Amino acid sequence: MTQEIVNSVLQFIDHGDTSDEAFNEQALRLFRYQYKHNLPFQMFCRQKGKTPRMVKTWKDIPAVPINGFKELTLSSSDPETAEDVFMTSGTTKGIRGKHYHPTLTVYDRSMYVNFKERFMNGKDRMKMGILYPTEEEMPNSSLSHYLALAFKEFGSKDSQYFVSNDGLLVEPLLKELEHAEKSGEPLALLGASFSFVHLFEAMQTRGISFQLPKGSRILDTGGFKNKSKELDLETFYSKLYELLGVDPANCINMYGMTELSTQFYDSGNDIVPSVKSGPHWIRTRVINPLTGEEVVKGERGVLVHCDLANFNSVTTILTEDVGKEKAEGFLLLGRVQGAEAKGCSIAVDEFLQAAKGSSR
Amino acid sequence: MKEKAGYLPNIGEELAYKTVTFAGKQENLEVELPLLTQEQTNLVLENVRKASSDVLKSMTISEIVQVIDAVIEQLLDRTNYYRQKAERLLPIITGYDEEVIRTGLTTFLKIFRKHHLQRFLVEDFGNPLILDDFQPRTKRGFSKAVGPDVTVQIWSGNVPALPLWSLISSLMVKSGSIGKVPSAEPLFAGWFAQMLVDVEPKLADCLAVVWWKGGDEERERHLFKQADVVLAYGGNESLESIKSRVPITTRFLPFGHKISFGIVSSMSLDSRKAIKTVHQAANDVIRYDQQGCYSPHVFYVQKGGNVSPREFAQLLAHELEAFEKRYPRRSLSMEEGASLAEWRQKEELSMLTNHNKEVLGETNGAWTVVFSGNEGELAPTSLNRTIKVMEINDLEDVVPFIEPYRSYLQTVGIAAAPSELFAIANVLANAGVTRITALGSMNSPEAGWHHDGRFNLSDLVHMVDIEHSAEDYAESFASYTD
Structure with a gap:
């Protein structure tokens, strides 16, 4: 049964039918499968009154809040036998969200096809520098797996990692940058946004900058997560230009989530915020969080993604990200900020801080 | 529509304003907040x-x-110019x-009528004349309560008219005030100041109601250095940062965010009384959509x-x-x-x-009631008419749930029989609760209440004693002495 579903997803990715009908049909097939085999999800759907009989289009599939990955075991097959499980970095009361992958074939295919199209710029391989720990150092991280795939499938032989568990390997990285500048061979730097900020700091204290060869590209992802100084997008990309000589048009930001099996990309950041979009097997809606209805096109709302590569958990997730629909995709406007308390009653966040501080 | 916020003594200078726009249901309102330069701030302080x-x-x-009472009387009159402005x-x-x-x-303002203000005074000082002159003490000697020259007040939040608490308190201890309005409700404090001056023009230079961007370090440091008391409302983080700028010689009175809850005894839940009890509970939820610390x-x-507790949740x-029909919830921002x-x-x-749990109300509805069985834990809801109901066997059972949050506890609204009330009051007092009130009255503390367990007036003053020895000794130098 699992194999059958896996095959249908692989076929959907490869076949490239971008019609509404095809998307809908595949989404409903996955919904029926998940409703049947993923029991916590079935309970969730019943609670919402959304049984397969009620769900007529992909838009009717109830969106599971990403917190659901912390509270529930969302898997259509035995989680014990999963090939891999990716975990979120954020926790609630020490619990991390878990995304089970019975096989990584689908995740890997989704990543491969999409990455080739959106980042590789027509090339088969490039020399890569990865600014993130390896899979061995960071098991259960979807990002480390993603970057390992990029490294393995698209990196030339002399590609390297420049981050260990101790942090950014500054000296080897600077040496590599210098080498790239001299050799004229384009370099692709890929990693967490905060790793780039660490690199900026290292370069600025040394008072150096590089002009990477034409064709060099940068992929950053994930934001700063309190792991580095927060830079606004404009500063971030102008620093990349200033210090590494890579034009913002060749700097790609990837938007991905542990809870998804497909990533979104922009086509450069010469205009920020950039428009993000995904391949034909993922679709995004922008909703009013209170009503769950789609907002008027162009208004701000919370993003809901329906990812057909999520064959095992749930296709449709409700994020905590704010966005705006655009003709070619959507604008990502950051995370939903915890609404500030209007009055003098304590807000949830402050209270949780207090709870952490108390001796419980 | 445009409206100027704040109030300033006449310093004979042109002021700069920052405009904030509020979008109403029918029309927008532009509010101009007075923004002072360093020199202007100095002039105001001096005045x-x-x-x-x-x-x-x-x-x-x-x-x-008398002056305060006259202003409150005007504000309670619905034909009054400022009252109408406030309602609009x-x-x-x-x-x-x-x-x-x-x-x-109306509920709020009426506790500042003359007879209530007198209660405030007696509550804190026994003999209010102690604010005017040295008064004899039972321990012998004399004492006088002397208010600060300048109290700086930093208000926060959008609960209308809330700044009145500290503004009136400082007036009653004869302190000049410089208040900073919150951008969420910048108007009422300024109107009130203007009304005071209209009633008693002598007060024209005694207060200032201004605005600056919270966290403006240099301005705050400068201002606090010259204040005798700094009084601030807000979250602990912003209070911490304000505190770091208050010199050690200046008294700092912080009022942090608080959490409150209700206790409903089974005695209040017989078939006849239950409906009334639930009505009172709901009343506490809808007032200002739970934005108050109480x-x-x-x-x-x-x-x-x-x-049963579950039925209570359903009735609630x-x-x-x-x-919701009569008092609809305010519309919420996307956040x-x-x-x-x-x-x-x-x-x-x-x-x-x-499986014991029940979530009542539509997702797109204006309220949510969660019945969560014996989950127990006290945790803030999302406010805006979201409330949890939990079951307990004995009233004392709440203690372990609230104890960890001692420094955040404030009001308990209670529906219980007299013997229960006093028994549980002791327990709650030990756990850190500072106010126990009737269910249904949580949002309207009475005159002379101890806000967060403190004294509204006597915390502002310092006492000056003439000890008995001085009086006795003086006798020996009197002209009439033998």
Whole structure:
């Protein structure tokens, strides 16, 4: 049964039918499968009154809040036998969200096809520098797996990692940058946004900058997560230009989530915020969080993604990200900020801080 | 529409303003907030300090009470110019329903009438004349309560007219005031100041109501250095940062965010009384959509009554729906909506593992009641009419749930028989609760209450004693001495 579903997803990715009908049909097939085999999800759907009989289009599939990955075991097959499980970095009361992958074939295919199209710029391989720990150092991280795939499938032989568990390997990285500048061979730097900020700091204290060869590209992802100084997008990309000589048009930001099996990309950041979009097997809606209805096109709302590569958990997730629909995709406007308390009653966040501080 | 916020003594200078726009249901309101330069701030400080010692300190406490009473009387009159302005503009600024504002203002303002103010004074000083002159003490000797020259007050939040607490308190101890309005409700304090001056023109230089961007370090440091007391409302983080700028010689009175809850005894849940009890509970939830520090997040309901805790939750849901018709909830921003939805979804998800749980109300509705069985833990809800009901066997059972949050506890609204009331009051007092009130009155503390367990007036003053020895000794130098 699992194999059958896996095959249908692989076929959907490869076949490239971008019609509404095809998307809908595949989404409903996955919904029926998940409703049947993923029991916590079935309970969730019943609670919402959304049984397969009620769900007529992909838009009717109830969106599971990403917190659901912390509270529930969302898997259509035995989680014990999963090939891999990716975990979120954020926790609630020490619990991390878990995304089970019975096989990584689908995740890997989704990543491969999409990455080739959106980042590789027509090339088969490039020399890569990865600014993130390896899979061995960071098991259960979807990002480390993603970057390992990029490294393995698209990196030339002399590609390297420049981050260990101790942090950014500054000296080897600077040496590599210098080498790239001299050799004229384009370099692709890929990693967490905060790793780039660490690199900026290292370069600025040394008072150096590089002009990477034409064709060099940068992929950053994930934001700063309190792991580095927060830079606004404009500063971030102008620093990349200033210090590494890579034009913002060749700097790609990837938007991905542990809870998804497909990533979104922009086509450069010469205009920020950039428009993000995904391949034909993922679709995004922008909703009013209170009503769950789609907002008027162009208004701000919370993003809901329906990812057909999520064959095992749930296709449709409700994020905590704010966005705006655009003709070619959507604008990502950051995370939903915890609404500030209007009055003098304590807000949830402050209270949780207090709870952490108390001796419980 | 345009409205100028704030109030300033005449410093003979042109002021700069920052405009903030509030979108109302029908029309927008532009509010101009006075933004002072460093020099202007100095001028204001000088004026207030001088007027405080020349004017306020020479007025008697009963004169001051008369002035405040006269202003409150005007504000309670619905044909009054400022009252009408408040009823018209505050709904636009805060988003609260007009009826909620109207009834809320009246309930709030009436506790500042003369006889209530007198109660305030007696509560804190016994003999209010101690503010005017040295008064004899039972221990012998004499004492006088001397108010600060300048109290700087930093207000926060959107609950209308809230700055009146500290503004009136400082007036009653004859202190000049410089208040900073919150951008969420910048108007009422300025109107009140203007009304005071209209009633008693001598007060013109005794107060200033201004605005600056919170956290403006240089400005705050400068101002605090010259204040005798700094009084601030806000979250602990912003209070911490304010505190770091208050010199050690200046008294700092912080009022942090608090959490409150209700306790419902089974005695109040017989078939006849239960409906009334639930109505009172719902009333506490809808007032200013739980934005007050005294608003409930949780009702602990005792088992064993005719109405079970689960039924209580259901009745409460019904009552909130009824209230929504008459006093609709304010409309929420996208952020507020998202955080409410997130809170609600978390509760819904936990229903899948806790089958005892019930989440009542539509996702797109204006209220949510969660019945969560014996979960117990006191945790803030998302406010805006989201409330949890939990069951307890004995009233004392709440203690372990609230104890960890001692420094955050404030009000308990209670429905219980007299013997229960006093028994549980002791327990709650030990756990850190500072106010126990009737269910239904959580949002309207009475005159002379101890805000967060402190003294509204006597915390502001310092006492000056003439010890008995001085008096005795003086006798020996009297001209009439033998």
